[in-house]
Amino acid sequence: MATTTSGSRGGVPRGRDNTPAIREQLRAEILTGTLVPGAEISQARIAADFGVSRGPVREAFRLLESEGLIDARVNHRARVRGLSxxxxxxxxxxxxxxxxxxxxxxxxxxxxxxxxxxxxxxxxxxxxxxxxxxxxxxxxxxxxxxxxxxxxxxxxxxxxxxxxxxxxxxxxxxxxxxxxxxxxxxxxxxxxxxxxxxxxxxxxxxxxxxxxxxxxxxxxxxxxxxxxxxxxxxxxxxxxxxxxxxxxxxxxxxxxx
Amino acid sequence: MATTTSGSRGGVPRGRDNTPAIREQLRAEILTGTLVPGAEISQARIAADFGVSRGPVREAFRLLESEGLIDARVNHRARVRGLSxxxxxxxxxxxxxxxxxxxxxxxxxxxxxxxxxxxxxxxxxxxxxxxxxxxxxxxxxxxxxxxxxxxxxxxxxxxxxxxxxxxxxxxxxxxxxxxxxxxxxxxxxxxxxxxxxxxxxxxxxxxxxxxxxxxxxxxxxxxxxxxxxxxxxxxxxxxxxxxxxxxxxxxxxxxxx
DNA sequence: GCCCCGTGAACTGTTGACACTTCTGCCACG
DNA sequence: CGTGGCAGAAGTGTCAACAGTTCACGGGGC
The missing domain is CATH 1.20.120.530 (GntR ligand-binding domain-like)
Structure with a gap:
């Protein structure tokens, strides 16, 4: 079972347009290895960690996917892309x-x-x-x-x-x-x-x-x-x-x- | 006044995950010039044209922005990026x-x-x-x-x-x-x-x-x-x-x- | 013992509603 | 005549809830 990574991220303060903050935080965690290759990340859990609804998280996921850092199949949890x-x-x-x-x-x-x-x-x-x-x-x-x-x-x-x-x-x-x-x-x-x-x-x-x-x-x-x-x-x-x-x-x- | 482009796009059939279809349609309209540089596009209007809510449209916009085809300032309508x-x-x-x-x-x-x-x-x-x-x-x-x-x-x-x-x-x-x-x-x-x-x-x-x-x-x-x-x-x-x-x-x- | 299917939990995609911001047009005022 | 500001419209960011999908698990049939 891939580690369905958990752990509380600091809640997004109070700003409008939270997507960039979420995106950058996740990006950093993937790049530094805190989020290991193959780890599954769920919109719901990330949203909860940031104290935010799933909307902004979905947008951040889309960006991370377009950058090639995660794989996001429809109706499945996103996974941190592996190394090769x-x-x-x-x-x-x-x-x-x-x-x-x-x-x-x-x-x-x-x-x-x-x-x-x-x-x-x-x-x-x-x-x-x-x-x-x-x-x-x-x-x-x-x-x-x-x-x-x-x-x-x-x-x-x-x-x-x-x-x-x-x-x-x-x-x-x-x-x-x-x-x-x-x-x-x-x-x-x-x-x-x-x-x-x-x-x-x-x-x-x-x-x-x-x-x-x-x-x-x-x-x-x-x-x-x-x-x-x-x-x-x-x-x-x-x-x-x-x-x-x-x-x-x-x-x-x-x-x- | 920049042309706040309108016009009905064919509604997205009934499939799940409409974001790709919306993204590709808009992308094509920008690349072919149907959506002219500087034109303003609003989430609401696009959503209506596709017969869909604003959620998927926002995600498509995020992708188009990351690709550099539109500029999206917070709390403003997105604009088709100009040529240079x-x-x-x-x-x-x-x-x-x-x-x-x-x-x-x-x-x-x-x-x-x-x-x-x-x-x-x-x-x-x-x-x-x-x-x-x-x-x-x-x-x-x-x-x-x-x-x-x-x-x-x-x-x-x-x-x-x-x-x-x-x-x-x-x-x-x-x-x-x-x-x-x-x-x-x-x-x-x-x-x-x-x-x-x-x-x-x-x-x-x-x-x-x-x-x-x-x-x-x-x-x-x-x-x-x-x-x-x-x-x-x-x-x-x-x-x-x-x-x-x-x-x-x-x-x-x-x-x- | 083994396989198949039903069931429920966990998620995802989508939607409509709410709060706040920006901009336009208009009116009162100087 | 010019100016400042004030409502209303239009739009955006966000949220909570709904419907459909995937998956793991266990019970029943063989």
Whole structure:
């Protein structure tokens, strides 16, 4: 029996249009794993937890379904969608090609203030202050960095990229192995910030693509080592060109990582 | 005063879960321009038109909003979102890089049956049978061709590509200038089919990218000639490489278009 | 012992009604 | 003549209740 998850959510205060709050709360619980894949969630129970009627909950469910976080068959309880290597690969492939493009057009437009912010965040990512290492906090900063990277790519692209990044978070958390240390590649962020400052759009985009695909390949190897990531490799080729991501390339070394 | 569009939609038969039907009907009306940009649509009126209560309509509205087809401020009537060159450029940029990738991985996987279908559709696109030329019918086939091209790229990618293609349809119709003739580039489809048959993934992807970006540039030039499509050009560069789309490239000629 | 069907609980989809907000048009007032 | 504000209409967000569906469970028949 799938755990028909229960537990009281804080009631929605008193505001009008409660759907966004419900949606975001559930979304967060799914992304962080509080609501595990396969768990069944009923409109009635969620409504009760929020102290609200089923109307707004139904609307929130529709949004979560359109985002791909839950499956909702007619006349059945909704279920938190499961994880799969295929989806993980798709998500990262989308991120690789789209974020590379978004970064390419953003680089010439960064303000001095934004560049300084990137530098600062990158430094924090490399040398997190607190001991012991707090993965939650680090990942928060990490998401902020990647989000700022795409600042000037337009609202539509930004929204999509945010969604994809959020969804990959699900996999990162599920397979973080207890989050016991700095993820490999954490140091690359300072190189990226540097390339942005140098207005090297091509170099920055390439480094981002390698950065993302390394994360993806690491995860895939952990989850299902036999899986052959055809789509992801094609995505990498599209961004980096046919030569492939074999050795550290020119712009990477130049950035002095 | 914005036209608070009215008019009776056929009542939803008697099925359970009416939301999808309502959503699709409204979506189609927006995409084809029956519901013009800026038009205001009220839950109450739509509900009456469908012979249904406001509940399902609200859910449909939420989906349409998440898709970006309507704007829905709290306590206000929803409005059909307007058109803009920026969005058009974004849509086509997304299509260029994502469909190119999707096609790249699809090419090795086409069955003989699918290849034959592509050939056939491409031929119809080049020499449409009926006189006078029926744009609606032609565009139907056109969408079918592009959809089949991505058949093997996985459900998530397919869904996204379909959505983007559908949205560009809005612009194509709005600026079709009466749809009085075969769009330029219509002949390229047979070359694409040919490249698929030859299992030339790279060539097919490049041709698709050029095909899409030409359509985009034509539309942009019609709508707002002063607009400089920075994002789109970056997208083209990402797929074709730095040399740019200057001359007809090797694989294009080899396909003997 | 095994299978089938009826029954009731748990849910979902839908509806009509209620409270509150926004906007329009009009009137009194300056 | 211009302006401020005040009712009423129109619309939205929400809720509680109704009807139909799915599923688990147990009793009866074989």
């Amino acid at each position: 290597v295929h989806e993980l690969e798709h998500l990262y492939s989308l991120r690789v090609i789209n974020e590379s493009l978004a970064l390419t057009v953003s680089v010439p437009l960064f303000s001095e203030h934004e560049l300084a912010e990137l530098d600062e965040l990158a430094e924090v990512l490399r040398h997190p202050g607190d001991e012991p290492f707090d993965f939650e906090e680090w990942d928060q900063v990490h998401q902020g960095f990647h989000e700022r990277l795409l600042a000037h790519s337009g609202p539509r692209m930004l929204e999509l990229a945010d969604e994809w990044a959020a969804h990959t978070q699900r996999y990162r958390r599920a397979y973080a192995e207890g989050g016991r240390g700095l993820p490999p590649g954490a140091a690359e962020h300072v190189a990226m910030a540097r390339l942005c400052r140098d207005r090297d759009a091509r170099g920055a985009a390439h480094l981002l693509a390698r950065h993302l695909s390394r994360a993806a390949l690491t995860l895939i190897a952990q989850i299902e080592p036999t899986h052959e990531p055809v789509l992801l490799r094609a995505a990498i080729r599209q961004v980096l060109g046919p030569e492939g991501p074999s050795r550290p390339s020119e712009e990477h070394r130049r950035a002095g990582a | 060159v920026h969005e058009l450029e974004h849509l086509y940029s997304l299509r260029v890089i994502n469909e190119s990738l999707a096609l790249t991985v699809s090419v090795p996987l086409f069955s003989e049956h699918e290849l034959a279908e592509l050939d056939e559709l491409a031929e119809v696109l080049r020499h449409p049978g009926d006189e006078p030329f029926d744009f609606e019918e032609w565009d139907q086939v056109h969408q079918g061709f592009h959809e089949r091209l991505l058949a093997h790229s996985g459900p998530r990618m397919l869904e996204l590509a379909d959505e983007w293609a559908a949205h560009t349809q809005r612009y194509r119709r709005a600026y079709a200038e009466g749809g009085r003739g075969l769009p330029p580039g219509a002949a390229e489809h047979v070359a694409m089919a040919r490249l698929c048959r030859d299992r030339d993934a790279r060539g097919a992807a490049h041709l698709l990218a050029r095909h899409l970006s030409r359509a985009a540039l034509t539309l942009i030039a019609q709508i707002e000639p002063t607009h400089e499509p920075v994002l789109l050009r970056a997208a083209i560069r990402q797929v074709l490489g730095p040399e740019g789309p200057s001359r007809p490239s090797e694989e294009h000629r080899r396909a003997g278009a």
